[in-house]
Amino acid sequence: MKKEQPDYSDLQHSVDTLIGKFGLVKTIEVINNLSGNAQLKSSDTQKVKLLVVYIISQSIQIFDLQEPEFYTSTIQEYRDARMACYFLLKKYTDTSYAKIGESFKQSKRAVMYNYHKCDEILSIPSFYKPFVAKFQVLENNVVNFIAKLN
Template sequence: MEEKQLLTKELDAEILQLIAKFGFERAIKVMQSMTCSDRIITNTHKVDLVVHFLKIKATEVFDVPISTLLTATDESSKQARMCSYYLLITYLDMSYRSVGKYYKKSNRSTRYNYKKLEEILSIKSYYKELYERFVVLERLFINYLIQLNMK
């Protein structure tokens, strides 16, 4: 129960910050663009833009070269890809197969990494550095989606 109250207070604080930053009308539009059923996924060109944006930001946040993002086997590159899969599947309702096509990975590999990150996020205190990077990437991604939906 106490955790629920903390989450409610955190949500209230974030909503107030959103209103302070954008004003009431724009804050409502931002929230509507995040929750509307008309997904960005319907426009293939926009999906390509979003995936490209996510690849670039993932390489910046995880400090890996863009040229090796899809093929490198070092831990940072794997984490960058894993977070990207998770964000695309979670926020755009993309299938494992369609995400895998953008990253030249199999359906099985994409699903495995999605589930692995899901587990990691449930025990975030153990994976503190990865979690912090994920939060940064997630915020950048959400802001980009909002900007794309507002246009």
């Protein structure tokens, strides 16, 4: 029978696995990076640019899309992938809506709308299971990428 919610024993097992793989010093460094600095400042422009490229490439892969149509397609899967990108970029960087929009050739208003729509979707995951599942994979990949950048 599968557990519905992880507990502290699951956390301890995961930490032990991490220590076994990376060693104590690196594990502490990773945890500190994730807990204290899982966000990039827009002053780290090169890191933010790398993150934008990474998020886009991962969303194309996770949502199973074609790269040439990523920015322009009106098919729901493409719109969902872009929405997830906007949300993650805003969440993990201090970049403005307008700057995020520039990366996607979208207006500030479109990015804001999609950010809030994604936030609403994530607040009721049982109604949007396919999207939420893909979003969680994408977010986990982004957090791991940021930890490596820092």
